[in-house]
Amino acid sequence: MRRSLLKTVGLTLGITTMLAFSQSVNAETVSYKIKKGDTLYSIAKKFHTTVAELKKINQLHSDVIYAGKLIYISKDASYDPFKVNVRLKPKAGYTFDHEEPGRYILQYKKNGNYFARIEILDANSKISDVKKNSINYLLSTGKVTEYPTNQGLPLYKNAYFFLHAHNKKIQQNIVVKKVDGKLVRFTIHFENKEGSEGITPNLIEMLQSIKF
Numbered sequence: 001m002r003r004s005l006l007k008t009v010g011l012t013l014g015i016t017t018m019l020a021f022s023q024s025v026n027a028e029t030v031s032y033k034i035k036k037g038d039t040l041y042s043i044a045k046k047f048h049t050t051v052a053e054l055k056k057i058n059q060l061h062s063d064v065i066y067a068g069k070l071i072y073i074s075k076d077a078s079y080d081p082f083k084v085n086v087r088l089k090p091k092a093g094y095t096f097d098h099e100e101p102g103r104y105i106l107q108y109k110k111n112g113n114y115f116a117r118i119e120i121l122d123a124n125s126k127i128s129d130v131k132k133n134s135i136n137y138l139l140s141t142g143k144v145t146e147y148p149t150n151q152g153l154p155l156y157k158n159a160y161f162f163l164h165a166h167n168k169k170i171q172q173n174i175v176v177k178k179v180d181g182k183l184v185r186f187t188i189h190f191e192n193k194e195g196s197e198g199i200t201p202n203l204i205e206m207l208q209s210i211k212f
Contacts (some may be wrong), residue, residue, distance in 0.1 A: 002008070002171075004117050010152045017197060023034075025152065027177070029057060029072040029073055029074055029075060030040040030072070030073055030075055031070045031071070031072055031073075032047070032070065032072075032073055033050070033068065033069075033070055033071070034053060034065050034066060034067050034068065034069050034071055035067055036067040037067075038067065039063070039065070040054050040055070040060075040063050040076070041142065043065075043071060043156055043176065046104075047073045048079065048080060048081075048091060048122060048123060048124065049073060049123070049125060050123055051063070053074065054073065055072065055125070057070055057072050058072055066073060067160075068123065069097070074123070074180050078204060079140050079181070080176060081101075081102045081121060081122050081123075081182075081183075082101035082102045082118040082120075083101070084102065084120045084182060084212055086098075086104050086118055086120065086210055086211075087210065087211045087212070088104070088118075088206060088207075088210045088211070089206075089209070090106060090206060091206060093108065093109050093110065093203060094108055094109060094202070094203075094206070095105065095107050095109060095145065096206075097124055099117075102120045102121075103117065103118070103119050103120075104117070104118040105117050106120070106203060108199055108202075108203070108208065111169040112172065112193070113189065113190065113191050114189070114190050114191065114196070114199045114203065115188075115198060115203075116186060116187065116188045116189070116203045116204075116206075116207055117186070117189075117196070118184060118185075118186060118207070119184065119185040119186075119187070120182055120183070120184060121176075121184065123182075123183055125183060127160045127161075128129075130176055131160070131161050131176070134161075134174045134176065134185070135162055135163060137187075138163055138164075138165035138172055138174060139169060139172060141165040141166060141167055141171075141172050142165045142166050142167040143165060143166070143167055144164070144165045145163070145164050145165070145167065146161060146162065146163055146164075146165060147162045147163075147202065147203060148162070149161065149162050149175075149177075151202055153196070153208075154208050154209070155177075155186065155204050156175055156209055157177060158177060159176060159177035160176045160177060161174075161175070161176055162175050163175075166192050167192070168192060169191065170189065170190065170191055170192055171189075171192045171196070172187065172188065172189050172190075172192055173186075173187070173188040174186065174187050174188075175188075179210060179212075180211075180212055182212060184210075186189060186207055187207050188200065188204065190206075
């Protein structure tokens with residue numbers, strides 16, 4: 001009886017673990033049916049992710065996969081940053097344009113020094129590298145300061161980081177965060193004078209409304 005009880009408990013725990021894994025996978029991933037000739041490397045490349053990430057999500061202990069089986073890919077990894085279409089309705093007096101694949105610009109018509117750039121980053125970008133790159137960019141403006149992301153405007157909340165730099169003429173903010181599963185870098189450029197108070201908030205408000 002004891003052996004039977006242990007067997008039942010073990011089976012129950014196993015089923016519970018499987019169900020938990022299944023629910024977690026279904027909630028956070030998309031599935032792909034493996035085709036003949038597919039490898040973990042080719043699938044990772046197709047979905048802009050890594051072999052290590054695929055193995056982690058699918059609890060694989062080797063690189064062997066079989067045609068006809070399903071493999072799960074993180075929703076955050078299943079997009080091509082150069083093909084993501086960003087939608088934003090600019091207010092009167094502003095323009096919104098597609099500069100190049102993966103990059104958009106929101107600009108104030110009357111003064112080109114007021115603009116915000118939106119960049120769609122690869123889902124597997126290392127945040128530390130993105131941050132270093134962002135700091136290097138801002139250094140041309142002035143000393144870089146990092147601010148907390150758990151306060152202030154919604155655009156800055158839940159961001160990976162919020163950086164700021166300024167000099168006598170201009171100010172710039174860089175915010176990196178996930179929006180609807182996409183990793184996005186916002187660069188906000190504005191003049192360092194009182195008049196900015198009537199323009200910059202409009203830029204930020206519009207950025208908070210982007211859709212894909």
